[in-house]
Amino acid sequence: MTDLLLLNAVVLTMDENRPRAQEVAIKDGRILAVGEDDLKSLVHNSTEVIDLGGKTILPGFIDAHLHLRALAESLVTLNIGPASGVSSISHIQERIHHQALTLPPGTWIRAGGYNEIYLSEKRDPNRWDLDAAAPHHPVKLTHRSGHAHVLNSLGLTNIGISKETPDSETGIIDRDLETGEPTGLLYGMGDFLSQVIPPLDESQLDRGVKLANQELLSSGITTFQDASSRNDIERWRSFENWKREGTLQCRVLMMLGFKGFEEYQAGRLTSQMDKSHLRLGGVKIVLDETTGRLNPRQEDLNEIVLSVHQAGRQVAIHAIEETAIEAACSALEHAIRASPRPDHRHRIEHCSVCPEDLAARIASLGIAVVTNPAFLYVSGERYLKTVPPRQLKHLYPLATLIQNGVQVAAGSDAPVAPVNPLAGIYAAVSRKAESGEVVLANEKITSYEALRMYTMLAARSSFDENLKGIIAPGKLADLTILSADPTSVPIEAIKEIRVEMTIVGGDVVYRH
């Protein structure tokens, strides 16, 4: 007997043993049976039956890499991205000025999502632009990429940055060439800024998390993996609260940063949570090249990676450029040689510029890649204009990675790109930017391969393939229902597909 029967559907199970079906029966939060118009015998008087009228059922989408706090913050602070109608620095000034009128002097104004390439001035705003709009409020702008920020003069003073402040190990303070005065533009200093600028107050953050929850569910996401390198015990407690209060309805896997890993090693992280709803993932390590050389250096990276590997945990290394990906491979190879372990599933996050020989090396080491196809859609136009040709021809080489045997999963990296997986699927299949320009036509993959990146392979990237990622009896009843089948519509129509319903553990948590 079943609690819920979904019938008259196109079921793309993503299960090679049984790729397609028409019906799914659910009991006690799990999939009871998958069938072809033959499950009626399971219906009893309290069964809910939903006729899907030919709509498509997929395993619930899994976003294998996003940043929930930053996403929540972006939803409750000023949006100055191109989609908000901002197309010049004077527009940004207007928005900031308007915000300043509503806040007491001295209160931080935060705004995010700007991208200088879409501003008519074709440059980043600077402190003086922001001073003109809000001289009595500290202001922080966040670039769309999250890797650059702009502060006004009061903001710089409040956090103690002046002409005399030296550059840090990891970041760059942009300076006026003649006077040496900081311009307000800061590169690679996000972690530092989040330590010195007061966080959003609790009620604002909660409101942001509620909005993020709605956005995730309406995008068909039933699990996300939070990849923030600042994740620690304190952040784990926040996730526990949001889950307990029902503010967050997706299942969550929280990666740890290195500091969080040390707390975990000291035995300080204990939890009573149901692991299918909130679980610890691997350890996220950021390998950054903002200052022109790798940070951490190779020897330090080797040591960090080895310590996480020997603790039996999975390592997830953020690496964008070719040299960083090579260094990540070397550190992982060093650890695997020192203490071999089958099926370690260490990961490289983003893996943005990757020639074929490097793809082959990644595959031979058994490393998985978690990448972000939607970047091609939201930033493709910028890549074509600004990425040097030698790198451009290896940019997000999805087909090359897959052909070389790398297990590739996908994440949005939200708020850097929108959470909707259909944007990423469309981009992976069409290689088209929002402007319609194509970025590397030879790296197109099929819509089936793209769906695997957001379901089965995303589940595998966190050792969850026994629980989710395919539709088969015994798996969690996490399902995404779409208006059409992405594998049978023309490529351009993928963009128009709507999420009709999202089901987590047998409960309908979103309906269009």
Ligand SMILES: [Zn+2]
């Ligand atoms: Zn990220």
